[in-house]
Amino acid sequence: MRIHIVDAFTTRPFFGNPAGVCLLPAGPWPDDAWLRQVAAELNHSETAFALPLPAREEREARAPGEEGWADWEIRWFTPLVETNLCGHATLATTHVLRGEGLLTGPVRFHSRAGDVLVARSEDDGAITLDFPAAPATEVPLPAGLADALGVRPEAAYRTGALGDLLAVLPDEAAVRAVRPDLGAVAALTVREGLRGIIVTAPAAAAGAGYDFVSRFFSPAEGIPEDPVTGSAHTALAPYWAARLGRHDGLTGLQASARTGLVRTALHGDRVHLRGHAVTVLEATLHA
Numbered sequence: 001m002r003i004h005i006v007d008a009f010t011t012r013p014f015f016g017n018p019a020g021v022c023l024l025p026a027g028p029w030p031d032d033a034w035l036r037q038v039a040a041e042l043n044h045s046e047t048a049f050a051l052p053l054p055a056r057e058e059r060e061a062r063a064p065g066e067e068g069w070a071d072w073e074i075r076w077f078t079p080l081v082e083t084n085l086c087g088h089a090t091l092a093t094t095h096v097l098r099g100e101g102l103l104t105g106p107v108r109f110h111s112r113a114g115d116v117l118v119a120r121s122e123d124d125g126a127i128t129l130d131f132p133a134a135p136a137t138e139v140p141l142p143a144g145l146a147d148a149l150g151v152r153p154e155a156a157y158r159t160g161a162l163g164d165l166l167a168v169l170p171d172e173a174a175v176r177a178v179r180p181d182l183g184a185v186a187a188l189t190v191r192e193g194l195r196g197i198i199v200t201a202p203a204a205a206a207g208a209g210y211d212f213v214s215r216f217f218s219p220a221e222g223i224p225e226d227p228v229t230g231s232a233h234t235a236l237a238p239y240w241a242a243r244l245g246r247h248d249g250l251t252g253l254q255a256s257a258r259t260g261l262v263r264t265a266l267h268g269d270r271v272h273l274r275g276h277a278v279t280v281l282e283a284t285l286h287a
Helices: 032-042 055-061 087-099 145-149 172-177 182-192 233-244
Strands: 002-008 017-023 046-052 070-077 107-111 114-120 127-132 137-139 155-158 164-168 196-202 212-218 223-226 250-254 260-267 270-275 277-284
Touching (some): 002 032, 002 087, 017 087, 032 046, 070 087, 087 107, 087 114, 087 277, 145 164, 145 182, 164 233, 172 196, 172 212, 182 196, 196 233, 233 250, 233 260, 233 270
Parallel strands (some): 017 046, 070 107, 212 250
Antiparallel strands (some): 002 017, 002 277, 107 114, 114 127, 155 164, 196 212, 250 260, 260 270
């Protein structure tokens, strides 16, 4: 079985967010323990496993006029747990499917989070993810949040089913300067029933090529800091669209050491996330 390592939300190797991608043969899902072991062995923030749906199910799932759609099931694992939604590993999986010649049109992934629709633009090779939006609801700052981050946020928001806390900092420099106490972050997220913490602020200057910055921490799920978090932008996009008064498309820079750009657009209760991907490694799994 082949495994791919793909850098997502970047056009350059060794930037963006690396994801493991494992395309499974048609049939039943492997044992969950094996999936977790493979993800732990690869030790990236997420590994995606994709399973093709039988042709009969594809025909039943396809709506009239949706010729060319392919249907796959997808699951995402951190080194420790299975997650409900992952943007960069979905983008990476679509990149691999196209590279392997397994797609002739868009792809619809069936997941625990519902259907995830993916399409590929024709002009520059970017991939667009169609995810459910995660509107943010303001909440009081959780106890210990400022100590865990080393900075006091201006405001905090819950992101509903996404399961993150969105912490708004005063400026881009504050986001870049965050040096969290990861043990305290892990304890806080477990106590509050969270997946992770997003910190964000507006871009420091107009014309920077992005509109807002963010970072993402999820140490309790085996991700001390995620390089580029597509799913977090399902909350970041509606938050910044409302705050900046722009719904025609915003670009987020995730200011991790690897960095990456996520181009976003709101479409009702959906968020489109657009980015590129680069394959950096292909290998054979012998287990």
